[in-house]
Amino acid sequence: MAEGIKAGVDVASPKRTKDIIARYGFTFKKSLGQNFLIDQNILRNIVSAAELDETKGALEIGPGIGALTQKLAEAAGRVAAVEIDNRLIPILTDVLADTPNVHVVHGDVLKLDLAKLLREQFAGLSGVSVVANLPYYVTTPILMKLLEEKLPLEHIVVMIQKEVAQRMAAKPGGKEYGSLSVAVQYYCVPELVCIVPHTVFIPQPNVDSAVIKLSLRDKPAVEVEDEAHFFQTVQACFAQRRKTIANNLTAYVGKVNREKLGPLLEGIGIDPSRRGETLSLEEFAALSRALLAADLHSS
Numbered sequence: 001m002a003e004g005i006k007a008g009v010d011v012a013s014p015k016r017t018k019d020i021i022a023r024y025g026f027t028f029k030k031s032l033g034q035n036f037l038i039d040q041n042i043l044r045n046i047v048s049a050a051e052l053d054e055t056k057g058a059l060e061i062g063p064g065i066g067a068l069t070q071k072l073a074e075a076a077g078r079v080a081a082v083e084i085d086n087r088l089i090p091i092l093t094d095v096l097a098d099t100p101n102v103h104v105v106h107g108d109v110l111k112l113d114l115a116k117l118l119r120e121q122f123a124g125l126s127g128v129s130v131v132a133n134l135p136y137y138v139t140t141p142i143l144m145k146l147l148e149e150k151l152p153l154e155h156i157v158v159m160i161q162k163e164v165a166q167r168m169a170a171k172p173g174g175k176e177y178g179s180l181s182v183a184v185q186y187y188c189v190p191e192l193v194c195i196v197p198h199t200v201f202i203p204q205p206n207v208d209s210a211v212i213k214l215s216l217r218d219k220p221a222v223e224v225e226d227e228a229h230f231f232q233t234v235q236a237c238f239a240q241r242r243k244t245i246a247n248n249l250t251a252y253v254g255k256v257n258r259e260k261l262g263p264l265l266e267g268i269g270i271d272p273s274r275r276g277e278t279l280s281l282e283e284f285a286a287l288s289r290a291l292l293a294a295d296l297h298s299s
């Protein structure tokens with residue numbers, strides 16, 4: 001253990017974080033989204049939103065030097081923390097030396113078999129949540145992997161870029177509502193927990209952040225026949241935000257089917273001159289079902 005690094009002492013303060021960085025000669029890699037949290041209040045907000053207790057597990061993505069990991073270890077029965085940067089593994093080993101309920105995994109979360117990891121690490125617990133201060137450069141791929149793999153999660157509580165959090169929680173009708181809002185709300189109920197200023201990180205990012213809580217639904221928000229087709233339809237409606245859905249969908253179903261679109265949309269009560277950003281999840285689902293039933297598709 002490097003001299004002066006005492007296991008069990010909170011690392012989330014400017015002084016301790018700087019101390020650890022200096023003692024281990026650690027240099028930040030911007031390319032890995034390394035912005036470490038130094039604020040105990042924000043950590044408490046994140047952990048309390050996750051509704052953990054000793055019967056629950058927490059999967060942390062990107063533990064850094066262990067600021068959040070320490071708090072998760074106190075609140076949950078077991079923690080698994082996946083860190084891509086091998087230079088952080090010895091620091092985590094030292095900081096978490098007297099925290100036996102934490103298992104650190106060295107790896108890229110995007111490449112790991114997370115279903116297997118959850119089975120191996122959290123067997124016997126009553127539920128698992130993902131809790132993380134995510135690296136901003138891969139926020140959406142990480143969240144889409146967690147959702148699309150249909151992992152048995154209760155909540156996903158993550159610190160992400162403020163604008164991305166607002167897009168995830170956006171309701172139809174505004175400029176923030178888009179395919180990301182639909183994808184997240186299809187699987188989860190989103191709730192903005194708090195806005196976080198960029199001053200609570202070392203180094204400070206250029207943007208503000210937000211903590212968002214995504215509570216996984218027992219079943220998707222709307223019934224669709226073919227999930228892939230539903231998401232393709234949503235993407236198609238948002239392809240060019242200024243265009244009407246009829247125009248955007250023409251590119252999707254092909255010019256040959258253009259004249260069938262108007263009656264099809266009117267048949268399900270959707271004005272063809274509306275824009276994608278005004279459609280609810282129910283309307284996107286009805287549209288996907290109608291396109292499939294009419295056998296209109298891009299070909």
Ligand SMILES: C[S@@+](CC[C@H](N)C(=O)[O-])C[C@H]1O[C@@H](n2cnc3c(N)ncnc32)[C@H](O)[C@@H]1O
Pocket residue numbers: 032033034035036037038061062063064065066067068082083084085088107108109110132133134135136138
């Ligand atoms: C924003 S920092 C958060 C660090 C720490 N949890 C905190 O709050 O202070 C993001 C962390 O994710 C790690 N990371 C980046 N890409 C990753 C990936 N693909 N898989 C796992 N960890 C990753 C970075 O090395 C860094 O430690």
